[in-house]
Amino acid sequence: MLLYAEGDFFQVIEGHPDTVEELFKKISADERHGKVTVIIREPIAQRSFADWTMGYADLSAEEAESAIGVNDFFSKGNSLGDLTEGRAKKLLSAFKQGRWRSQIHGKKSPSATPARRESTSKPDAPAFSYAFQPIVNASTGNIFSYEALVRGPNNEPAGEVLGKLTGSDQYKFDEHSRTLAIEMAAKLGIDTRLNLNMMPRSIEFSSTALTSVVETAKEVGIEPNRIVLEILENEIINNVDRFREEVESYRIHGINFAIDDFGAGYAGLNLLADFQPDIIKLDMALVRGIESNGPRQAIVRGLTRTCMDLGIDIIAEGIETQDEFLWLRNEGVELFQGLLLAGPAFEQLAVSFSLPEQ
Secondary structure (H helix, E strand, C coil): CEEEECCCEEEECCCCHHHHHHHHHHHHHCCCCCCEEEEECCCCCCEEECCEECCCCCCCHHHHHHCCCCCCCCHHHCCHHHCCHHHHHHHHHHHHCCCCCCCECCCCCHHHCCCCCCCCCCCCCCCCEEEEEEEEECCCCEEEEEEEEEECCCCCCHHHHHCCCCCCHHHHHHHHHHHHHHHHHHHCCCCCEEEEECCCCHHHHCCCCCHHHHHHHHHCCCCHHHEEEEEEHHHHHHHHHHHHHHHHHHHHCCCEEEEEEECCCCCHHHHHHHHCCCEEEECHHHHCCHHHCHHHHHHHHHHHHHHHHHCCEEEEECCCCHHHHHHHHHCCCCEEECCCCCCCEECCCCCCCCCCCC
């Protein structure tokens, strides 16, 4: 558990969940502590805060003296003396602004190690393949991730494949298709993140819905912290508690979670607080023509600020015009996906994209 006492310090509490909760109650009841805020209530040994990962600071007496009031959260145990003035200021600024990151870098935890994959029958599904569409970081000019999109064997639209599935076969296909996407991406030499779509109810139909992702990624040499599972906002609303319980242990291994089409449902802000995804993808209806739509602008501005405070990355998807791109870019959005930059490439990882001048 990570706590923040306003105007004072960050506090990490480690141990068995029941012990941590009991200690938290004592801290909250202590009159010496005021305005204690719970930032994260889950394993955080490998969480990242802005560009910095929590670690033990190796400070000399002089360094400690110069860092009075500063918490010892330094990347990989680097000492303050190893940081340039600019990077040190960036570190301090990240904490003073209350910015924290929710990305978890994989580290094995005995209590969360997934069981070996059970043998499950593959669905009687039509032949299918994948197209990969890049998600571009406009700040760096690099590809941030590729989203794997289901296609027919000859690049037919996803609807022609998914429309032939009914009942539980949908969930069997959901799991099977992700493993194939991971294997295909590895063969294509992916060196970025990989975004995969997931039906939350798959967890109810298969105990290996998540373990298969972790294990397949490791088998083909892709670090789990490069995997992003996308869940539609409308699909997760009725399963938040169950889904959160199921995915929490897999976050320790590095798996990232994103809410897709954010803003299309009715419980978006509650999901941000309860589920705390790593990424949200703005619903295309929100970004379409946003440069001239005041209400949409107000909504996206609010989401941008909220996500900054929560350490959640935003992807603007479905970008089709330069005006949409420039408005969102000016509001601080960095990650973009859409035909303006690059379309999906069938069974390929497109390395070229068109980034508008900023």
